[in-house]
Amino acid sequence: MTQTQSQATAAKPARPAPVRPAPARPVASTAPATAPLDARPFVQRLADLPGLTTGATLIGTLLLWEAAVRLLAIPSYLLPAPSAILSSFTAIGFERWMTHIWSTLRVAILGFALAIVVSVPLAMVMMRSALLSKTLYPLLVIVQSTPVVAIAPIIIVALGAGDLPRVVITTLITFFPLVVSTATGLAATPPELIELSRSLRAPAWREMTQIRLPYAVPYIFSALKISITLAVIGAVVAEFVAAEAGVGFFIQFSTSMFKLPQAWAGLIVLAAMSLTLFQLVVQVQKRVFPWSLPKSEH
Amino acid sequence: MMIQQPPAIRFDRLGQVFRTRSGQTEALRDVSFEVAHHEFLAVLGPSGCGKSTLLRMIAGLLKPTSGQVEVFGMPVTGPRDDIGIVFQKPTLLPWATVEDNVIFPVRHKTGRVSPRERERAQELLAMVGLEGFGTRLPDELSGGMQQRVGIARALHMDPDILLMDEPFSALDALTREVMGFDLLRIFAERPKTVVFITHSVSEAALLADRVLVMSGRPGSVASEHLVPVARPRGPDSMKDPALLDLTADLRDRLMTRAAA
Ligand SMILES: Nc1ncnc2c1ncn2[C@@H]1O[C@H](COP(=O)(O)OP(=O)(O)O)[C@@H](O)[C@H]1O
Ligand SMILES: [Mg+2]
Numbered sequence: 001m002t003q004t005q006s007q008a009t010a011a012k013p014a015r016p017a018p019v020r021p022a023p024a025r026p027v028a029s030t031a032p033a034t035a036p037l038d039a040r041p042f043v044q045r046l047a048d049l050p051g052l053t054t055g056a057t058l059i060g061t062l063l064l065w066e067a068a069v070r071l072l073a074i075p076s077y078l079l080p081a082p083s084a085i086l087s088s089f090t091a092i093g094f095e096r097w098m099t100h101i102w103s104t105l106r107v108a109i110l111g112f113a114l115a116i117v118v119s120v121p122l123a124m125v126m127m128r129s130a131l132l133s134k135t136l137y138p139l140l141v142i143v144q145s146t147p148v149v150a151i152a153p154i155i156i157v158a159l160g161a162g163d164l165p166r167v168v169i170t171t172l173i174t175f176f177p178l179v180v181s182t183a184t185g186l187a188a189t190p191p192e193l194i195e196l197s198r199s200l201r202a203p204a205w206r207e208m209t210q211i212r213l214p215y216a217v218p219y220i221f222s223a224l225k226i227s228i229t230l231a232v233i234g235a236v237v238a239e240f241v242a243a244e245a246g247v248g249f250f251i252q253f254s255t256s257m258f259k260l261p262q263a264w265a266g267l268i269v270l271a272a273m274s275l276t277l278f279q280l281v282v283q284v285q286k287r288v289f290p291w292s293l294p295k296s297e298h
Numbered sequence: 299m300m301i302q303q304p305p306a307i308r309f310d311r312l313g314q315v316f317r318t319r320s321g322q323t324e325a326l327r328d329v330s331f332e333v334a335h336h337e338f339l340a341v342l343g344p345s346g347c348g349k350s351t352l353l354r355m356i357a358g359l360l361k362p363t364s365g366q367v368e369v370f371g372m373p374v375t376g377p378r379d380d381i382g383i384v385f386q387k388p389t390l391l392p393w394a395t396v397e398d399n400v401i402f403p404v405r406h407k408t409g410r411v412s413p414r415e416r417e418r419a420q421e422l423l424a425m426v427g428l429e430g431f432g433t434r435l436p437d438e439l440s441g442g443m444q445q446r447v448g449i450a451r452a453l454h455m456d457p458d459i460l461l462m463d464e465p466f467s468a469l470d471a472l473t474r475e476v477m478g479f480d481l482l483r484i485f486a487e488r489p490k491t492v493v494f495i496t497h498s499v500s501e502a503a504l505l506a507d508r509v510l511v512m513s514g515r516p517g518s519v520a521s522e523h524l525v526p527v528a529r530p531r532g533p534d535s536m537k538d539p540a541l542l543d544l545t546a547d548l549r550d551r552l553m554t555r556a557a558a
Binding site: 192193196197198199200201210211217291292295 | 392
């Protein structure tokens with residue numbers, strides 16, 4: 001897991017940047033000192049506009065970055081300038097990008113889907129049988145604590161070429177939080193409803209589908225949000241081991257050719273992919289299961 | 299007046315001992331009492347004296363370790379269709395509309411819902427004062443309204459017996475009082491055999507035909523009290539001297555028990 005975790009942190013630097021609303025604050029707080037009294041709510045309202053603070057942060061960061069690289073003459077293998085990254089990004093061309101993105105996306109989504117298909121029923125089985133739960137849990141923990149990067153080559157050898165080994169690697173990385181969270185959710189149902197179900201002598205499967213599973217939805221979505229970003233990491237890890245295409249492959253390839261701005265471009269594409277997929281999960285929960293969100297987020 | 303009919307509920311020298319990893323808990327010992335058909339019985343007693351356990355045994359969710367429970371003259375062997383339960387918390391399904399929550403027992407039991415049952419849900423919602431709220435989600439409702447849905451849900455399969463476990467404990471004092479008067483009206487319209495657990499002495503006296511006071515550890519029946527107030531009852535009954543005497547007496551008994 002250490003390998004995948006270092007992967008996780010390696011992919012991060014590009015990610016938190018747009019989330020931080022830092023530079024908007026000083027603008028808002030210094031405003032009342034110079035501007036007339038009613039200017040403050042306006043600036044604040046401006047800062048509250050969705051995307052505006054994020055955009056301002058992003059642009060500010062990029063400008064600072066560009067300036068730093070130029071003024072301090074930082075060599076491009078240490079930190080390429082945004083302009084250099086951008087020009088290598090456009091140099092790649094739309095079609096090549098699409099090939100790489102589609103390759104990674106396909107594996108990430110298939111692996112993620114397989115993880116859901118495996119872990120939700122597994123959690124249901126573990127919920128129903130204490131014995132199975134006791135036998136399976138240690139096994140799951142062992143699988144989870146084995147560094148996937150270490151078994152990835154074995155899986156590739158065992159399952160041959162094609163998407164399958166990469167999908168399996170992705171699933172291995174993503175399914176653990178799903179199983180644990182789903183099992184927790186299934187067990188978190190109010191005991192009164194279980195008594196109600198028993199007092200109605202309803203079949204056990206209906207207790208599962210009509211009570212426990214819907215009650216687990218918020219738990220499942222917390223795990224899905226973690227798992228979807230893990231899925232991208234999983235796909236990339238698999239590409240590092242064996243692949244002819246994919247954004248992870250592209251980054252590795254570019255680095256080995258010392259084309260660092262190009263590798264950075266790949267990294268940014270990867271971060272954008274992760275963010276998009278994460279947002280997709282968030283939106284699905286918002287649209288399909290609005291009741292599963294805390295009240296404030298409706 | 300109904301001499302030939304067996305009592306709706308009969309406890310016969312019932313005992314319940316829970317075995318847990320940390321040892322045994324004797325929750326109930328030698329509990330015997332009866333509830334007549336269409337009688338409203340309120341049960342008072344300190345926390346942990348086994349009131350909820352009693353209800354779970356009537357509902358057939360728990361087997362007594364000694365003695366027995368009979369419902370309509372038959373020993374309880376498991377859950378029955380003619381018993382409805384209202385819990386302390388409304389515990390509605392947060393994803394289902396109010397109406398779907400009311401029909402939930404039918405859907406959960408049979409997997410199907412007929413238009414007739416939807417109609418019935420509408421009638422019940424009107425009866426508990428929630429006309430027009432059928433399409434709302436539970437979290438759009440106040441605690442009192444949610445508990446009204448819980449009551450409608452328990453009544454939907456038209457049970458003969460209604461078990462209510464501290465149904466108003468989570469509500470504020472005013473809402474609680476209003477709910478009490480509404481219950482009086484509902485059961486005047488559709489008489490039921492009710493076992494109603496509460497910590498409120500005045501609530502017990504206002505609603506019940508008879509009040510059972512339990513003592514704790516192990517739980518057993520300490521005393522029984524007929525409520526000498528005629529029906530129909532309403533806000534004025536609260537000022538009835540007979541009712542005031544009874545509440546004072548009940549309060550004394552509970553106090554001395556709590557102090558002991
Ligand atoms: N399933 C159970 N297992 C073990 N002990 C239990 C169980 N249910 C209730 N008890 C114990 O039995 C006693 C009575 O519980 P309960 O009926 O919930 O009391 P009340 O409803 O009067 O507060 C308590 O001491 C409680 O801890
Ligand atoms: Mg209780």
